[in-house]
Amino acid sequence: MKIRSILAKKGMNVITITPDQEIRQAVTLLAAKNIGALVVVNQEQRPIGILSERDIIRQAAVDENLFSLKVADLMTQQLITGMPNDDTFSIAHTMTEKRFRHMPIVEDGKLVGIVSIGDIMKAERNQYRGEIDTLETQIMADDS
Amino acid sequence: MSQNGTLESPLRVAVVGAGPTGFYTAEHLFKQKEYVVTVDMYERLPIPFGLVRYGVAPDHPKIKSVTNVYDRIAQNPGFRFFGNVEIGKHITVPEMQAYYHQIVFTTGAQTDRRLNIPGEDLAGSLPATEFVAWYNGHPDYRDYEVDLSHENVAVVGIGNVAMDVARILCRTPEELYQTDIADYALEALRQSKVKNVYVMGRRGPGQAAFTTPEIKELGEMEDADAYVLPEEAELDVLSQAALADSSDRATMKKVEIIQSYAGRVPSGKSRRLTVRFLVSPLELVDDGEGNIACMRLVKNELYATDAGTLRPRATEKVEELPVTMVFRAIGYRGVPIPGVPFYDSWGVILNREGRVLDPETQEPLAGLYTGGWIKRGPSGVIGTNKPDALETVKNMLEDVASEKTLCPDKTGQAEIFAFVQNRQPDFFTYDDWTRLDALELAKGEAVGRPRVKFTSVDEMLKALGR
Ligand SMILES: Cc1cc2nc3c(=O)[nH]c(=O)nc-3n(C[C@H](O)[C@H](O)[C@H](O)COP(=O)(O)OP(=O)(O)OC[C@H]3O[C@@H](n4cnc5c(N)ncnc54)[C@H](O)[C@@H]3O)c2cc1C
Ligand SMILES: NC(=O)c1ccc[n+]([C@@H]2O[C@H](COP(=O)([O-])OP(=O)(O)OC[C@H]3O[C@@H](n4cnc5c(N)ncnc54)[C@H](OP(=O)(O)O)[C@@H]3O)[C@@H](O)[C@H]2O)c1
Numbered sequence: 048m049k050i051r052s053i054l055a056k057k058g059m060n061v062i063t064i065t066p067d068q069e070i071r072q073a074v075t076l077l078a079a080k081n082i083g084a085l086v087v088v089n090q091e092q093r094p095i096g097i098l099s100e101r102d103i104i105r106q107a108a109v110d111e112n113l114f115s116l117k118v119a120d121l122m123t124q125q126l127i128t129g130m131p132n133d134d135t136f137s138i139a140h141t142m143t144e145k146r147f148r149h150m151p152i153v154e155d156g157k158l159v160g161i162v163s164i165g166d167i168m169k170a171e172r173n174q175y176r177g178e179i180d181t182l183e184t185q186i187m188a189d190d191s
Numbered sequence: 192m193s194q195n196g197t198l199e200s201p202l203r204v205a206v207v208g209a210g211p212t213g214f215y216t217a218e219h220l221f222k223q224k225e226y227v228v229t230v231d232m233y234e235r236l237p238i239p240f241g242l243v244r245y246g247v248a249p250d251h252p253k254i255k256s257v258t259n260v261y262d263r264i265a266q267n268p269g270f271r272f273f274g275n276v277e278i279g280k281h282i283t284v285p286e287m288q289a290y291y292h293q294i295v296f297t298t299g300a301q302t303d304r305r306l307n308i309p310g311e312d313l314a315g316s317l318p319a320t321e322f323v324a325w326y327n328g329h330p331d332y333r334d335y336e337v338d339l340s341h342e343n344v345a346v347v348g349i350g351n352v353a354m355d356v357a358r359i360l361c362r363t364p365e366e367l368y369q370t371d372i373a374d375y376a377l378e379a380l381r382q383s384k385v386k387n388v389y390v391m392g393r394r395g396p397g398q399a400a401f402t403t404p405e406i407k408e409l410g411e412m413e414d415a416d417a418y419v420l421p422e423e424a425e426l427d428v429l430s431q432a433a434l435a436d437s438s439d440r441a442t443m444k445k446v447e448i449i450q451s452y453a454g455r456v457p458s459g460k461s462r463r464l465t466v467r468f469l470v471s472p473l474e475l476v477d478d479g480e481g482n483i484a485c486m487r488l489v490k491n492e493l494y495a496t497d498a499g500t501l502r503p504r505a506t507e508k509v510e511e512l513p514v515t516m517v518f519r520a521i522g523y524r525g526v527p528i529p530g531v532p533f534y535d536s537w538g539v540i541l542n543r544e545g546r547v548l549d550p551e552t553q554e555p556l557a558g559l560y561t562g563g564w565i566k567r568g569p570s571g572v573i574g575t576n577k578p579d580a581l582e583t584v585k586n587m588l589e590d591v592a593s594e595k596t597l598c599p600d601k602t603g604q605a606e607i608f609a610f611v612q613n614r615q616p617d618f619f620t621y622d623d624w625t626r627l628d629a630l631e632l633a634k635g636e637a638v639g640r641p642r643v644k645f646t647s648v649d650e651m652l653k654a655l656g657r
Contacts, residue, residue, distance in 0.1 A: 048570060051537060055568045058543040059534055060553045129498040131537075134398070140437055141499030150498065159536070177575030181254065184574070188256035 050138060050152055051131040053170050054160035061151075061158055063088045064098065066119035070106075073098055073118055084149035086161055087122045094151045094158050096122035101148075128153045129162070139167045195292055196226025196591060201269070203602050204587075205291040207278045207528070209234035210241020211573045212297035212563025214261040215580035221267045223584075226591060229269040231291075231607060235277035236330060237619040237651050238627065239265075241299055243573065245329040248355040249370035250362060252641060257573055265621050271604075273611050274619030275648065281615045284530035288558065290607050292596040293587055295560040296531060296540055296547070297580075300523035300569040304538075306347065310475025311519070315341065315483045319348070319356050319520035326359055326380075328373030328646040337376075339383035341516040345486055347472055348520035349392030350400035356518050357390050358408065361415035361462050371635070371642040388415075388464045389512060393471045393491055393503045396423075396449040397430035397442060406448050406466075415462035417452045423468040424453035429493050429501055469493070470510075471503065475517060486512040523569035531559065540565050545583030546590075558597030560587055617648075623655055630654055 064073055064085045073085055077100060087096035102121045106113045113121075128151045129138050138150060142164045152160040196202040204220060206213045209232050217230045238244060240258055247254055265272065276282065278298075287294055303318035305311065315338070324332040344360065346353045359367075364381040372380075392399055396419075399406070409417040426434065426446065434442060449466065457463060469491045478484035488510050491503035525540070527533035532541040532550045540561040541548045547559035562583040563576045571579075590596060601607070611618055627645060634643035645651045 049568075052568045052570045055534070055537040055539045056542055056544055056566050058548050058553055059536075059541060059550075127497045129500070130496075133496070133498055133500040136437070136439070137433070137499040137501070140433075144499075154536075173578040174571055174575055176578055177572050180574030180577055181257075181572045184257045184260070185253040188253040 048135045048170060048174055049131065050129055050133045050135055050162055053135065053162050053166050054131060054152060057160060061086060061160055063092070063158070064118050065089070066095065066117065066122065068118050069114065070103060070116045070118065070121060071114040074103065074114070077103075083163060084161065085118075086151045086158060087118055088158060092158060093156060094126060094128060094153065096124045096126055097149060097151060098122040099147070099149060123147075126151065130154060131159060135167050135170060138162070139164060139171070142167075195596060196228065198227050200602070201227040201229050202293070202591060202596075203291045203599065204228055204230050205287055205294045206230055206232045206297060207294065208241065208297040208299060208563075208565070209236075209239035209272065209274070210297060210299050210563060210576075211243060211257070211261075212299075212576040212580050213241070213295075214239075214264050215577045216295050216297060216562055216584060217267070217270060218264045219581050219584035220587075221264070221269065223588060225588065227269075229271075229604070230267075231271045231273060233276050233278050233282075234272070234274045235280075237275040237648055238624055238645075239272060239274065239621075245324055245327045247327075248359060249327065249372035250358065250366065252370065254573065270621075272619070272621040272624070273615075274624065276611060276615045276618050279529040282611070284528065288597050288599065290599050290601050290610065291558070292591070292599060292602075293558050293560060294597075295562060295583065295587070296528060296565055297561065297563045298525070298528060298565045300525045300538070300564045302524050302526055303519060304522040304524050306472065306519055306521060308472055308474055310477055310483065313475050313477060313483050314481050315516045316475055317516075317518050319346070319352050319518050320523060322356060322518055323352065326372055326376040328376070328644040330646060330648055333373070333375065333646045337379055338516075339379055339385060341514075342384055342386045343389075343512075343514040344385055344387070344516040344518065345389045345391055345472075345512060345514040346518045346520055347391050348400075348522070349390060349466070350520065350522070351402060351405050352523075353390050353518075353520035354401045354405040354409065356520055357388050357464055358412065360385050360388050361412055361464050363414045366413050368640060371640065371644055373644055373646055375646070386462055388462065389514060390464065390466045391470050391472065391488070392466070392468045394501065395427060395430050395468050395493060396446045397426055397434055398501060399445060399449070399468075401445075403441060403444050403448065406445055409464055409466070410448070410452060412460075412464075414460045415464050416455065416457045416460045418455055418457070418463055418465045419449055419452040420465070420467065421453040424450045427493055429495050433501060469503065471505065472517075473509065483515045483517060486514050486517065488512055523564070525565045525569070532556070537568055539568055542566055545586050555590075555595075557590075557595050617652060617657070619651070626655060627651055
């Protein structure tokens with residue numbers, strides 16, 4: 048399965064934030080959109096980092112005044128991006144090995160989506176269920 | 192509690208497209224207990240089942256028995272079928288909005304993805320979508336010309352559709368006779384001159400998209416030998432590492448089977464099916480008269496991206512493959528329905544988990560939904576569409592509860608019926624299909640075949656005495 052089939056049913060706007068915005072705004076956005084991470088983009092809309100719930104929590108544990116910090120202060124800059132044609136299997140593997148949960152997806156330098164490990168798990172579970180269902184149909188055909 | 196979905200005022204749902212997803216959508220709607228629902232299913236072809244009838248390979252009969260499940264769904268008293276009615280042609284989407292609270296588009300993927308190489312449109316270069324529709328007796332393709340006078344043919348792509356196409360080209364007339372393949376295709380394949388079939392994957396054995404039973408089946412054909420070049424069967428270092436790391440049993444099994452074909456000594460069968468790896472077509476060379484003289488291809492190598500995917504990269508090594516016919520099996524693609532937002536980059540209806548979105552605001556458009564291949568793209572087996580349809584139906588029911596539906600003013604069952612009849616007097620009901628089904632089975636029985644398909648709408652109308 049390809050990342051493309053996960054993105055295809057996620058609409059076309061990716062929720063992004065810029066590095067100079069405040070963590071306050073990031074938290075509002077994460078809560079309002081019920082998501083786990085924001086892609087940080089520059090003026091050309093190119094992804095330059097990612098800010099996850101975890102990044103915020105980690106800071107919150109040591110700093111009560113984090114809300115007025117800038118996104119740039121807390122975002123993860125070593126950004127690994129994927130492509131729509133990437134195999135879900137290998138992306139999931141990379142995420143678990145490298146311990147992150149969201150990956151921005153880029154095509155021709157443009158941000159086209161973001162996938163979470165949860166998205167991939169759900170898609171793989173559905174594919175697996177579908178295959179079992181299909182196998183059952185074939186076995187039942189054998190019996191009849 | 193909203194007012195729609197009661198006995199007095201049932202929730203009126205239209206499902207557009209009678210493939211697996213359309214039926215699973217109806218099933219989920221009938222299964223829930225909260226609302227009284229009726230489902231009208233529209234299908235542009237007279238006969239239901241989408242790719243189960245017009246995609247699944249004729250030599251895979253068992254999977255087609257899934258239609259027994261669909262027959263049961265169609266027995267629900269709230270279900271009606273309007274076949275031979277195309278939405279966007281006979282009836283428009285805005286018109287439908289006057290009759291239904293909710294409309295679900297499950298129209299599948301009707302066309303093919305392009306290779307974008309020179310020579311792609313030469314005579315003898317065919318999309319698998321059309322070849323598949325042709326051999327399965329799809330009414331739109333019965334007059335399609337397939338010239339099988341070529342000895343050497345290539346199939347580009349290495350998914351299950353490529354496997355289907357390669358297998359059908361390699362089957363003997365006797366093997367095909369035992370299937371419900373279209374009569375005219377059986378005849379054309381009987382005259383086929385095809386001797387060598389090359390299936391071409393751009394990556395290695397570790398990344399092949401086909402599934403294990405499909406590659407195994409290639410080695411078990413009556414009169415065709417499966418073959419793999421030993422040097423291409425071997426896993427490169429990156430694939431070896433990836434496989435060892437993931438201990439993915441399914442892929443290991445596939446690789447094992449592929450390697451068992453490597454260097455096999457031909458057993459004297461009439462045809463040979465060679466699966467090639469790490470090759471990409473560069474050009475279909477014109478013979479000067481608009482036909483294919485041969486294919487130029489390049490050998491690839493794999494490299495790993497930061498994200499962990501193994502991608503192909505062209506090397507300097509170029510080769511000529513002496514094929515004069517090419518089937519392009521690199522994936523299907525959805526087509527837009529007039530009046531429904533389409534997201535061209537993915538070839539799907541613009542949606543979020545099945546809710547159709549307004550392209551301007553990215554907010555859901557009340558009452559419009561989608562499911563299956565036109566929602567998530569052309570991937571997954573028949574059963575995958577069941578959880579996919581469920582996701583959409585859950586959102587539909589949530590929207591009923593919060594009263595975010597269309598507000599139709601003409602919801603009488605008879606009113607809708609009259610409207611359809613007016614627009615397409617030659618529509619087909621589910622009973623019509625049941626009668627055609629019996630006739631096809633009887634035609635088959637008379638000649639010792641499982642089924643002989645009707646392949647034209649006129650033929651079907653005549654058989655029904657209309
Ligand atoms: C060649 C091939 C072989 C396959 N073999 C297998 C297999 O062996 N086993 C397996 O499990 N899966 C197989 N699959 C996958 C399976 O067929 C799909 O997962 C499934 O059919 C997708 O279902 P769908 O309902 O979304 O689309 P479809 O099955 O394509 O159904 C869509 C329906 O909508 C109709 N429609 C389109 N536009 C309109 C319109 N405007 N108005 C009214 N109706 C419209 C179409 O005519 C069609 O009947 C195969 C796929 C292909 C392409
Ligand atoms: N028997 C069955 O159960 C059965 C039968 C038929 C179909 N199906 C299902 O139907 C779905 C669609 O099948 P499909 O075969 O059409 O699609 P698919 O499984 O996505 O396979 C497409 C193949 O084409 C290759 N490809 C894509 N672009 C290419 C390019 N530009 N050049 C060369 N190769 C290219 C892909 O390679 P990359 O991986 O490198 O991109 C892949 O090998 C699948 O989920 C399949 O399992 C099931």
